[in-house]
Amino acid sequence: MTKKEYIIMATTKEKILSQAERLFNEEGYNNVSLRDIAEAAGTTIGNLTYHFPQKENLVFAIQSELYTEFLHNFVDQQDGLLTFENMINSFLRINENRKKNAFFYRNIVELCQESSAIAxxxxxFRQKIYQYYLSSFLNLQQEEILRNDISTKQYETLAYTVVYLSGMWWQNTTQYYDESIPRIELHTALKDLIYPYLTKKGMSIFSSF
Incomplete structure (x- = not known):
């Protein structure tokens, strides 16, 4: 394969993924066929299935890109202020990622049931972000940004709750879509969730962000 052919193939693959992501979000995952994606990407169904034999392969590629991008933004635990700022920013990134790929999080249960690779x-991914948040909480506890009168077990529960909410907030059966109650965005809920754990020092830093 020549360099030019490789570039064309890479560009076609990127265009297919981009159009698949757009159509899944706009039309709903179950309402989009491989042929719909091929037409939107300006390519043939044969070319599409060469890169992605099934819809599952497209979802897995979108998911992998999403997770890689998110984890890339994590920094190693350093001083308390940087850890705290990075954690708060992660809540915003979580919200942005879920809006960008709303179809995935709306249908996450069904997608995991249909594909062992996606599951x-x-x-x-959940294991990695659980460890990230738990280590962040314990680091911030040592820095007296989070309370010392809270046990490690309780911080483990907090980390678990953050991960659970992050994964299921947009799922199509949750209260997020209930119009009878006020809608709260995920990043707001996550920030409010950790607020009672803050020390006075932590609250001061929190208000400065």
Whole structure:
């Protein structure tokens, strides 16, 4: 394969993914066919299936890109202020990622049931972000930004709750879509969730963000 052919193939693959992501979000995952995606990407169904034999492969590629981008933004735990700022920013990134790929989070349960590869990737990602938040909480506790009268077990529960809400907030059966109650955005809920754990020092830093 020549360099030019490789570039064309890479560009076609990127265009297919981009159009798949757009159509899944706009039309709903179950309402979009591979042929719809091929037409939107300006390519043939044969070319599309060469890169992505099934819709599952498209979702897995979108999911992998989403997770890689999100984890790339994490920095190693350093001083308390940087850890705290990075954690708060992660809540905003979570919200942005879910809006960008709303179809995935609306249908996450069904997608995991249909694909063991997607389910395994979701599980691995959740483990990583659970460890990230737990280590962040314990680091901030040592820095007296989070309260010392809270046990490690309680911080484990807090980390679990953050991960659970992050994964299920937009799922199509949740209260997020209930118009009879005020809608709260995910990043706001996550910030409010950790607020009672802050020390006076932590509250002062929190208000400065």
């Amino acid at each position: 395994s990737s979701v599980d691995t």
